[in-house]
Amino acid sequence: MSRFHGRLTTVAFDESLQGTALEPTSHEEMQREKKCYIESYGCQMNFNDSEIVAAILQERGYGLTTDAAKADLVLINTCAIREKAELTVRKRLQEFKSLKKHKPEMLVGVLGCMAERLRHRLLEEEKLVDLVVGPDAYRSLPALIAEAESGQKAVNVLLSREETYADISPVRLNSNGVTAFVSIMRGCNNMCTFCVVPFTRGRERSRPPESIIRECRELFDQGYREVTLLGQNVDSYYWIDPQSQQATTFAQLLEQVARISPWLRVRFSTSHPKDITDEVLLTMARYPNICKYIHLPVQSGSTRILQLMNRTYTREGYLKKVQRIREILPDCGLSTDIIAGFCTETEADHQETLSLMDICSYDMAYMFMYSERPGTLAARRYTDDVPPEVKKRRLQEIVEKERIHALKNMQKEVGKVRTVLIEGPSKRSEQDLCGRTDQNKMVVFPKKHYRKGQYVNVRITGCTAATLLGEVVEACVPDMA
Known part of the structure; x- marks a missing residue:
């Protein structure tokens, strides 16, 4: 598994997105509009799932809030990769339980990877939640909410061999308006012995390529300038058109996305060492807007341990891929x-x-x-x-x-000139901007007259272990907006 690594982060619905919900038509209706708050933990796939959930709930008229105390519905999108993630979720559920004492009509739900394994304990034993929804059951959320509102414990953790949410346009949460994630497949067929994903997210299934291209093109038209194609193992993406029986591989999909516009950067995550092909690498080399950056999980440098992990490659095989x-x-x-x-x-x-x-x-x-x-x-x-x-x-x-x-x-990198896509202000100073190079290195440089969404050429003048420092050179790429 890979960047799906159990890193804990929190995402809440942004108040600024409230206008994108179904707008009430009168003051009376506005008073009745329900609010939803969501936190996401773990991998980027979970964050993308939360954006799908947001879209489903907005279609049912839910507004969005960043304050859990104001919410009628609180959802935690969970990660089960590491024990620390589960402990954090439990702590948050206890806090929401205390909040519920002052607002008993509030519903609390658990989504995602913890749902199946802990549903009985969370619902019945500890009574921490009102609904439990697995990653393939988000379409059933409105019906489950109705069940929970009637006093029943609502559960749907069934896995699917078909669900990809291909027809749902995610609501971009906490977005910088420049970079976005696009899910191209769900589930995993690799049975790494340390990993719960095949059991929590089910078997691999790929989205139709036309739905992916459509989503990426819409993002570009909205002003986004970078998409990251997401999957537990993107290299195994494979779609067969049911009519023509024509197959689309990941390399072919990558090329189709790159051809939307030369000003749309394309990244992907994650690759599996056993599946990444020369076809993918050569496609990356052929298109300047496909970023030259690969996340290639190794897990261990020992062939013996790799075999125990069921990683299906050896140390030598991995090193050949890197070479x-x-x-x-x-x-x-x-x-x-x-x-x-x-x-x-x-x-x-x-x-x-x-x-x-x-x-x-x-x-x-x-x-x-x-x-x-x-x-x-x-x-x-x-x-x-x-x-x-x-x-x-x-x-x-x-x-x-x-x-x-x-x-x-x-x-x-010091002394080189790198093209940087500006993502916004630096975290440390409003006088500086930041963005990433093709190789995914963060660069900070003086703001001057440049702005978010521009491509600029930056000469690297210094660095820390995590960040490059630089200055924009005169010969910068024009604004792509």
Whole structure:
């Protein structure tokens, strides 16, 4: 799995989006309009799902609020990848339960990956929620809300082999108006032993390419200048037209999106090392607006551990993929996922991970201690036998190694001129703007007369381990808006 890494973030419906809901036609109706608040945890796929939920609820007249205390409906879109995510969600549900004491008519619901496994406990034992909805059941939300309003406990956690929400235009939540995520497929067929996704999100199914192209084109017409194509494993995207029986591969889809406009940047996440092909790499090389950046999760540098993880490639096979990326895309940014302390991991296995990091020299990595998840193949087959203190020490060594490589790669950028898509003001100063290079490195530079949504050429003048510093050069790309 990959950028679907259990990182905890919170997204709430933005008050500024309220005007996009079905508008009440009178003051009396406005007084009755219900409000919804949502938080999302985990991977970008969860955030995209929340945008789908927002669209479904807006069609039923729900307004949007950033204040849970003002909401009639509170939803938490959950992540089950790591234990910490579940603990955070439980804490939030307890807080909402306290809030409900002062507003008993408020409904609280859990969406997403925790829904199936914890539905009984959350609904019946702890009585923390009123409805539980799995990732393939969001269309049933209005009916489930009606059930919960009548006093029943509402549940739908059924998985689907067909649902892709292809016909729903997501409401862009907390958007900068420049970059957007577009889901191209759902589910996962890879049975990595540490991962719950095949059990919480079901089997792989791809969206029709025309629906993806339509969504990307609409985003471009609305002023967005970058889309990231999302999937648990984008390289396995595969659509067969039911009429013509013509197949569309991921490389072909990537090309179709790139051809919408040369001013629409295209990214994707996540790739699986066993599936990324030369066809994809050559397509990336052919189109300047397909960003030269690949997230390629390795998880471990030890072939023995990779086999226990059921990753279906070896250390040598992974390194050959990286070598091929460097050959076809010499300037490509590369990031990864790494798990420290998987079952039976020895010190020798750990050293192989560190040595692989030296060979690949990643620009960035998502790094975690192994956390046994109930229901996974690893939980059934193996003993989580690496002591916590050993996991923690190994993770720290991995983190330190990643910082060294990240800083060195940033330092190599100094003196170069990079094209940057401006995403908005810098977090630290309104006098600076920020945006990303083709290789996904963040750049901060003086604002001057430039603005969000422009492409500018920036000379890199300095760096930290996480950010490039620069100044716009005179020969900048014209405004694409």
